[in-house]
Amino acid sequence: MKKITFLFLLPFFALPLAAQEEGVTTSSELVLQVSSLPEAKLGYTYSFRFPFLQGNNPLTEGNNLKLHLTAEASPVSLNGIAKAALTPIAFLEFSAGARAGAGWNINLFGGDVYGNGLNEKDDRGISYIDGSPFDALLWKTWLGGTFQFDLAALIPGNWNHVVFLTYHEINIHGNTRASAEGAPWYYEADDGENFNTFNYYGNIVLGYQMPIFLDMIAFLAEMDYTIHQHEENCDTIGLDLMRWRFSAILNFSVTEKFSIAVITQFRTRRNFNNFDEHQDEKPFLHFTERILDTSDPLRLEFYRVAGILTYKF
Numbered sequence: 499m500k501k502i503t504f505l506f507l508l509p510f511f512a513l514p515l516a517a518q519e520e521g522v523t524t525s526s527e528l529v530l531q532v533s534s535l536p537e538a539k540l541g542y543t544y545s546f547r548f549p550f551l552q553g554n555n556p557l558t559e560g561n562n563l564k565l566h567l568t569a570e571a572s573p574v575s576l577n578g579i580a581k582a583a584l585t586p587i588a589f590l591e592f593s594a595g596a597r598a599g600a601g602w603n604i605n606l607f608g609g610d611v612y613g614n615g616l617n618e619k620d621d622r623g624i625s626y627i628d629g630s631p632f633d634a635l636l637w638k639t640w641l642g643g644t645f646q647f648d649l650a651a652l653i654p655g656n657w658n659h660v661v662f663l664t665y666h667e668i669n670i671h672g673n674t675r676a677s678a679e680g681a682p683w684y685y686e687a688d689d690g691e692n693f694n695t696f697n698y699y700g701n702i703v704l705g706y707q708m709p710i711f712l713d714m715i716a717f718l719a720e721m722d723y724t725i726h727q728h729e730e731n732c733d734t735i736g737l738d739l740m741r742w743r744f745s746a747i748l749n750f751s752v753t754e755k756f757s758i759a760v761i762t763q764f765r766t767r768r769n770f771n772n773f774d775e776h777q778d779e780k781p782f783l784h785f786t787e788r789i790l791d792t793s794d795p796l797r798l799e800f801y802r803v804a805g806i807l808t809y810k811f
Contacts, residue, residue: 521549526811533804536606537687541570550584556651557588574613575601575636575686588651591644593667601686602631616673616681617690619784627684634675636685640699642667659707661716666700668725682785691737691785695726705747713757714749736768736790743801755810763801769794 524546531539543566550563568579577599585591601613614636615629642665649660672694673683684690698721705716720743732738743765750758769791772783 523547528809528811530807531804532807533802535687535802536609536611537572539570539572541568543568551586558586560588561585572613572686573606574604574611575599577636589646591646593640593642593644595640597638599636600632600634601636601684603627603629611687612684612690613686614684615690616676616683617784618681619787623784623787625690625782625784627690628681629675629684634673634683636671636673636683638669638671640667640669642699656709661703661705661707663703663705664701666698668696668698670694670696689785693724693726695724698723698725711750711752712748713751714747716747716749718745718747719743720745731786734790735786735788736770736795739768739795742766744798757808759806759808761804761806763804764798765801766796767799769797 524544526542526544529541529543531537531541545567546565548563548565550561552559552561562585564583564585566579566581566583568577568581570577570579577597579595579597581593581595583591583593601615603610603612603615605611610627612627612629614631614634615627617625618628619625644663644665646663647661650656650658671685671692673685673692676683676694680694682690683692685692701718701720703716703718705714707714722741722743724737743763745761745763748760750760752758768788770788771791772787772789
């Protein structure tokens with residue numbers, strides 16, 4: 499418990515260590531995330547920006563190294579996050595980061611919300627949760643790269659900001675109670691299909707920025723894929739399929755420091771032939787016991803409407 503609490507507070511301990519060197523700038527922001535699901539998250543980020551290999555042309559004059567330290571909390575988790583991002587040229591950014599945290603489980607409006615625990619199954623193949631508050635460290639590390647383009651860089655003008663961005667990363671995440679080839683686990687009310695393994699995540703953003711109250715309209719497509727499959731029947735249960743999420747984003751600039759983003763999201767879900775056969779028992783059939791409908795493996799369904807409120811200091 500003490501180690502986990504320390505990891506959560508670590509970003510705040512680092513704040514007084516910031517060197518006030520010439521050219522180094524700092525900033526901070528408070529972010530509240532809410533949605534139509536029973537979920538919320540509050541995060542505080544302190545950032546440092548260091549000039550790095552800056553040149554005298556438009557492609558290199560803004561080169562920098564950024565360090566972000568974040569502490570965040572949700573109703574079922576606490577996390578500490580550190581991220582570094584290097585911009586060696588205007589249209590490229592390389593990043594690396596790590597997250598450590600812990601969670602617990604609650605009953606909300608008559609339903610269970612799992613922030614931590616192993617996703618186990620009994621001898622009938624019925625899923626059950628095995629976990630207690632702060633009994634495991636949940637961690638993640640990643641390496642990623644971003645390509646970004648703004649039409650206004652070629653055709654200057656306040657109304658010419660057609661932006662394209664794509665980000666791709668390789669990450670590994672884990673639960674200290676799950677062995678390298680062990681049980682799947684839950685994290686922050688997800689489906690409980692996480693393994694201690696390597697994953698790929700990517701996204702594509704196409705947007706338009708405007709100098710008005712509604713300052714951005716964007717479309718976001720996200721991809722998530724488990725690189726190392728732990729289950730021998732991963733193709734039978736659909737773990738080898740890419741998971742997609744699609745978002746329509748509206749961002750409102752309320753003041754120079756305060757903004758609100760409204761996000762409507764859809765996601766793909768797997769179709770199974772035998773998922774409903776235990777519906778009358780309330781617990782669901784464990785995902786490793788399900789049989790993928792290979793004739794119609796995926797469906798697109800509404801996920802949530804989310805709001806992100808950001809205040810910059």
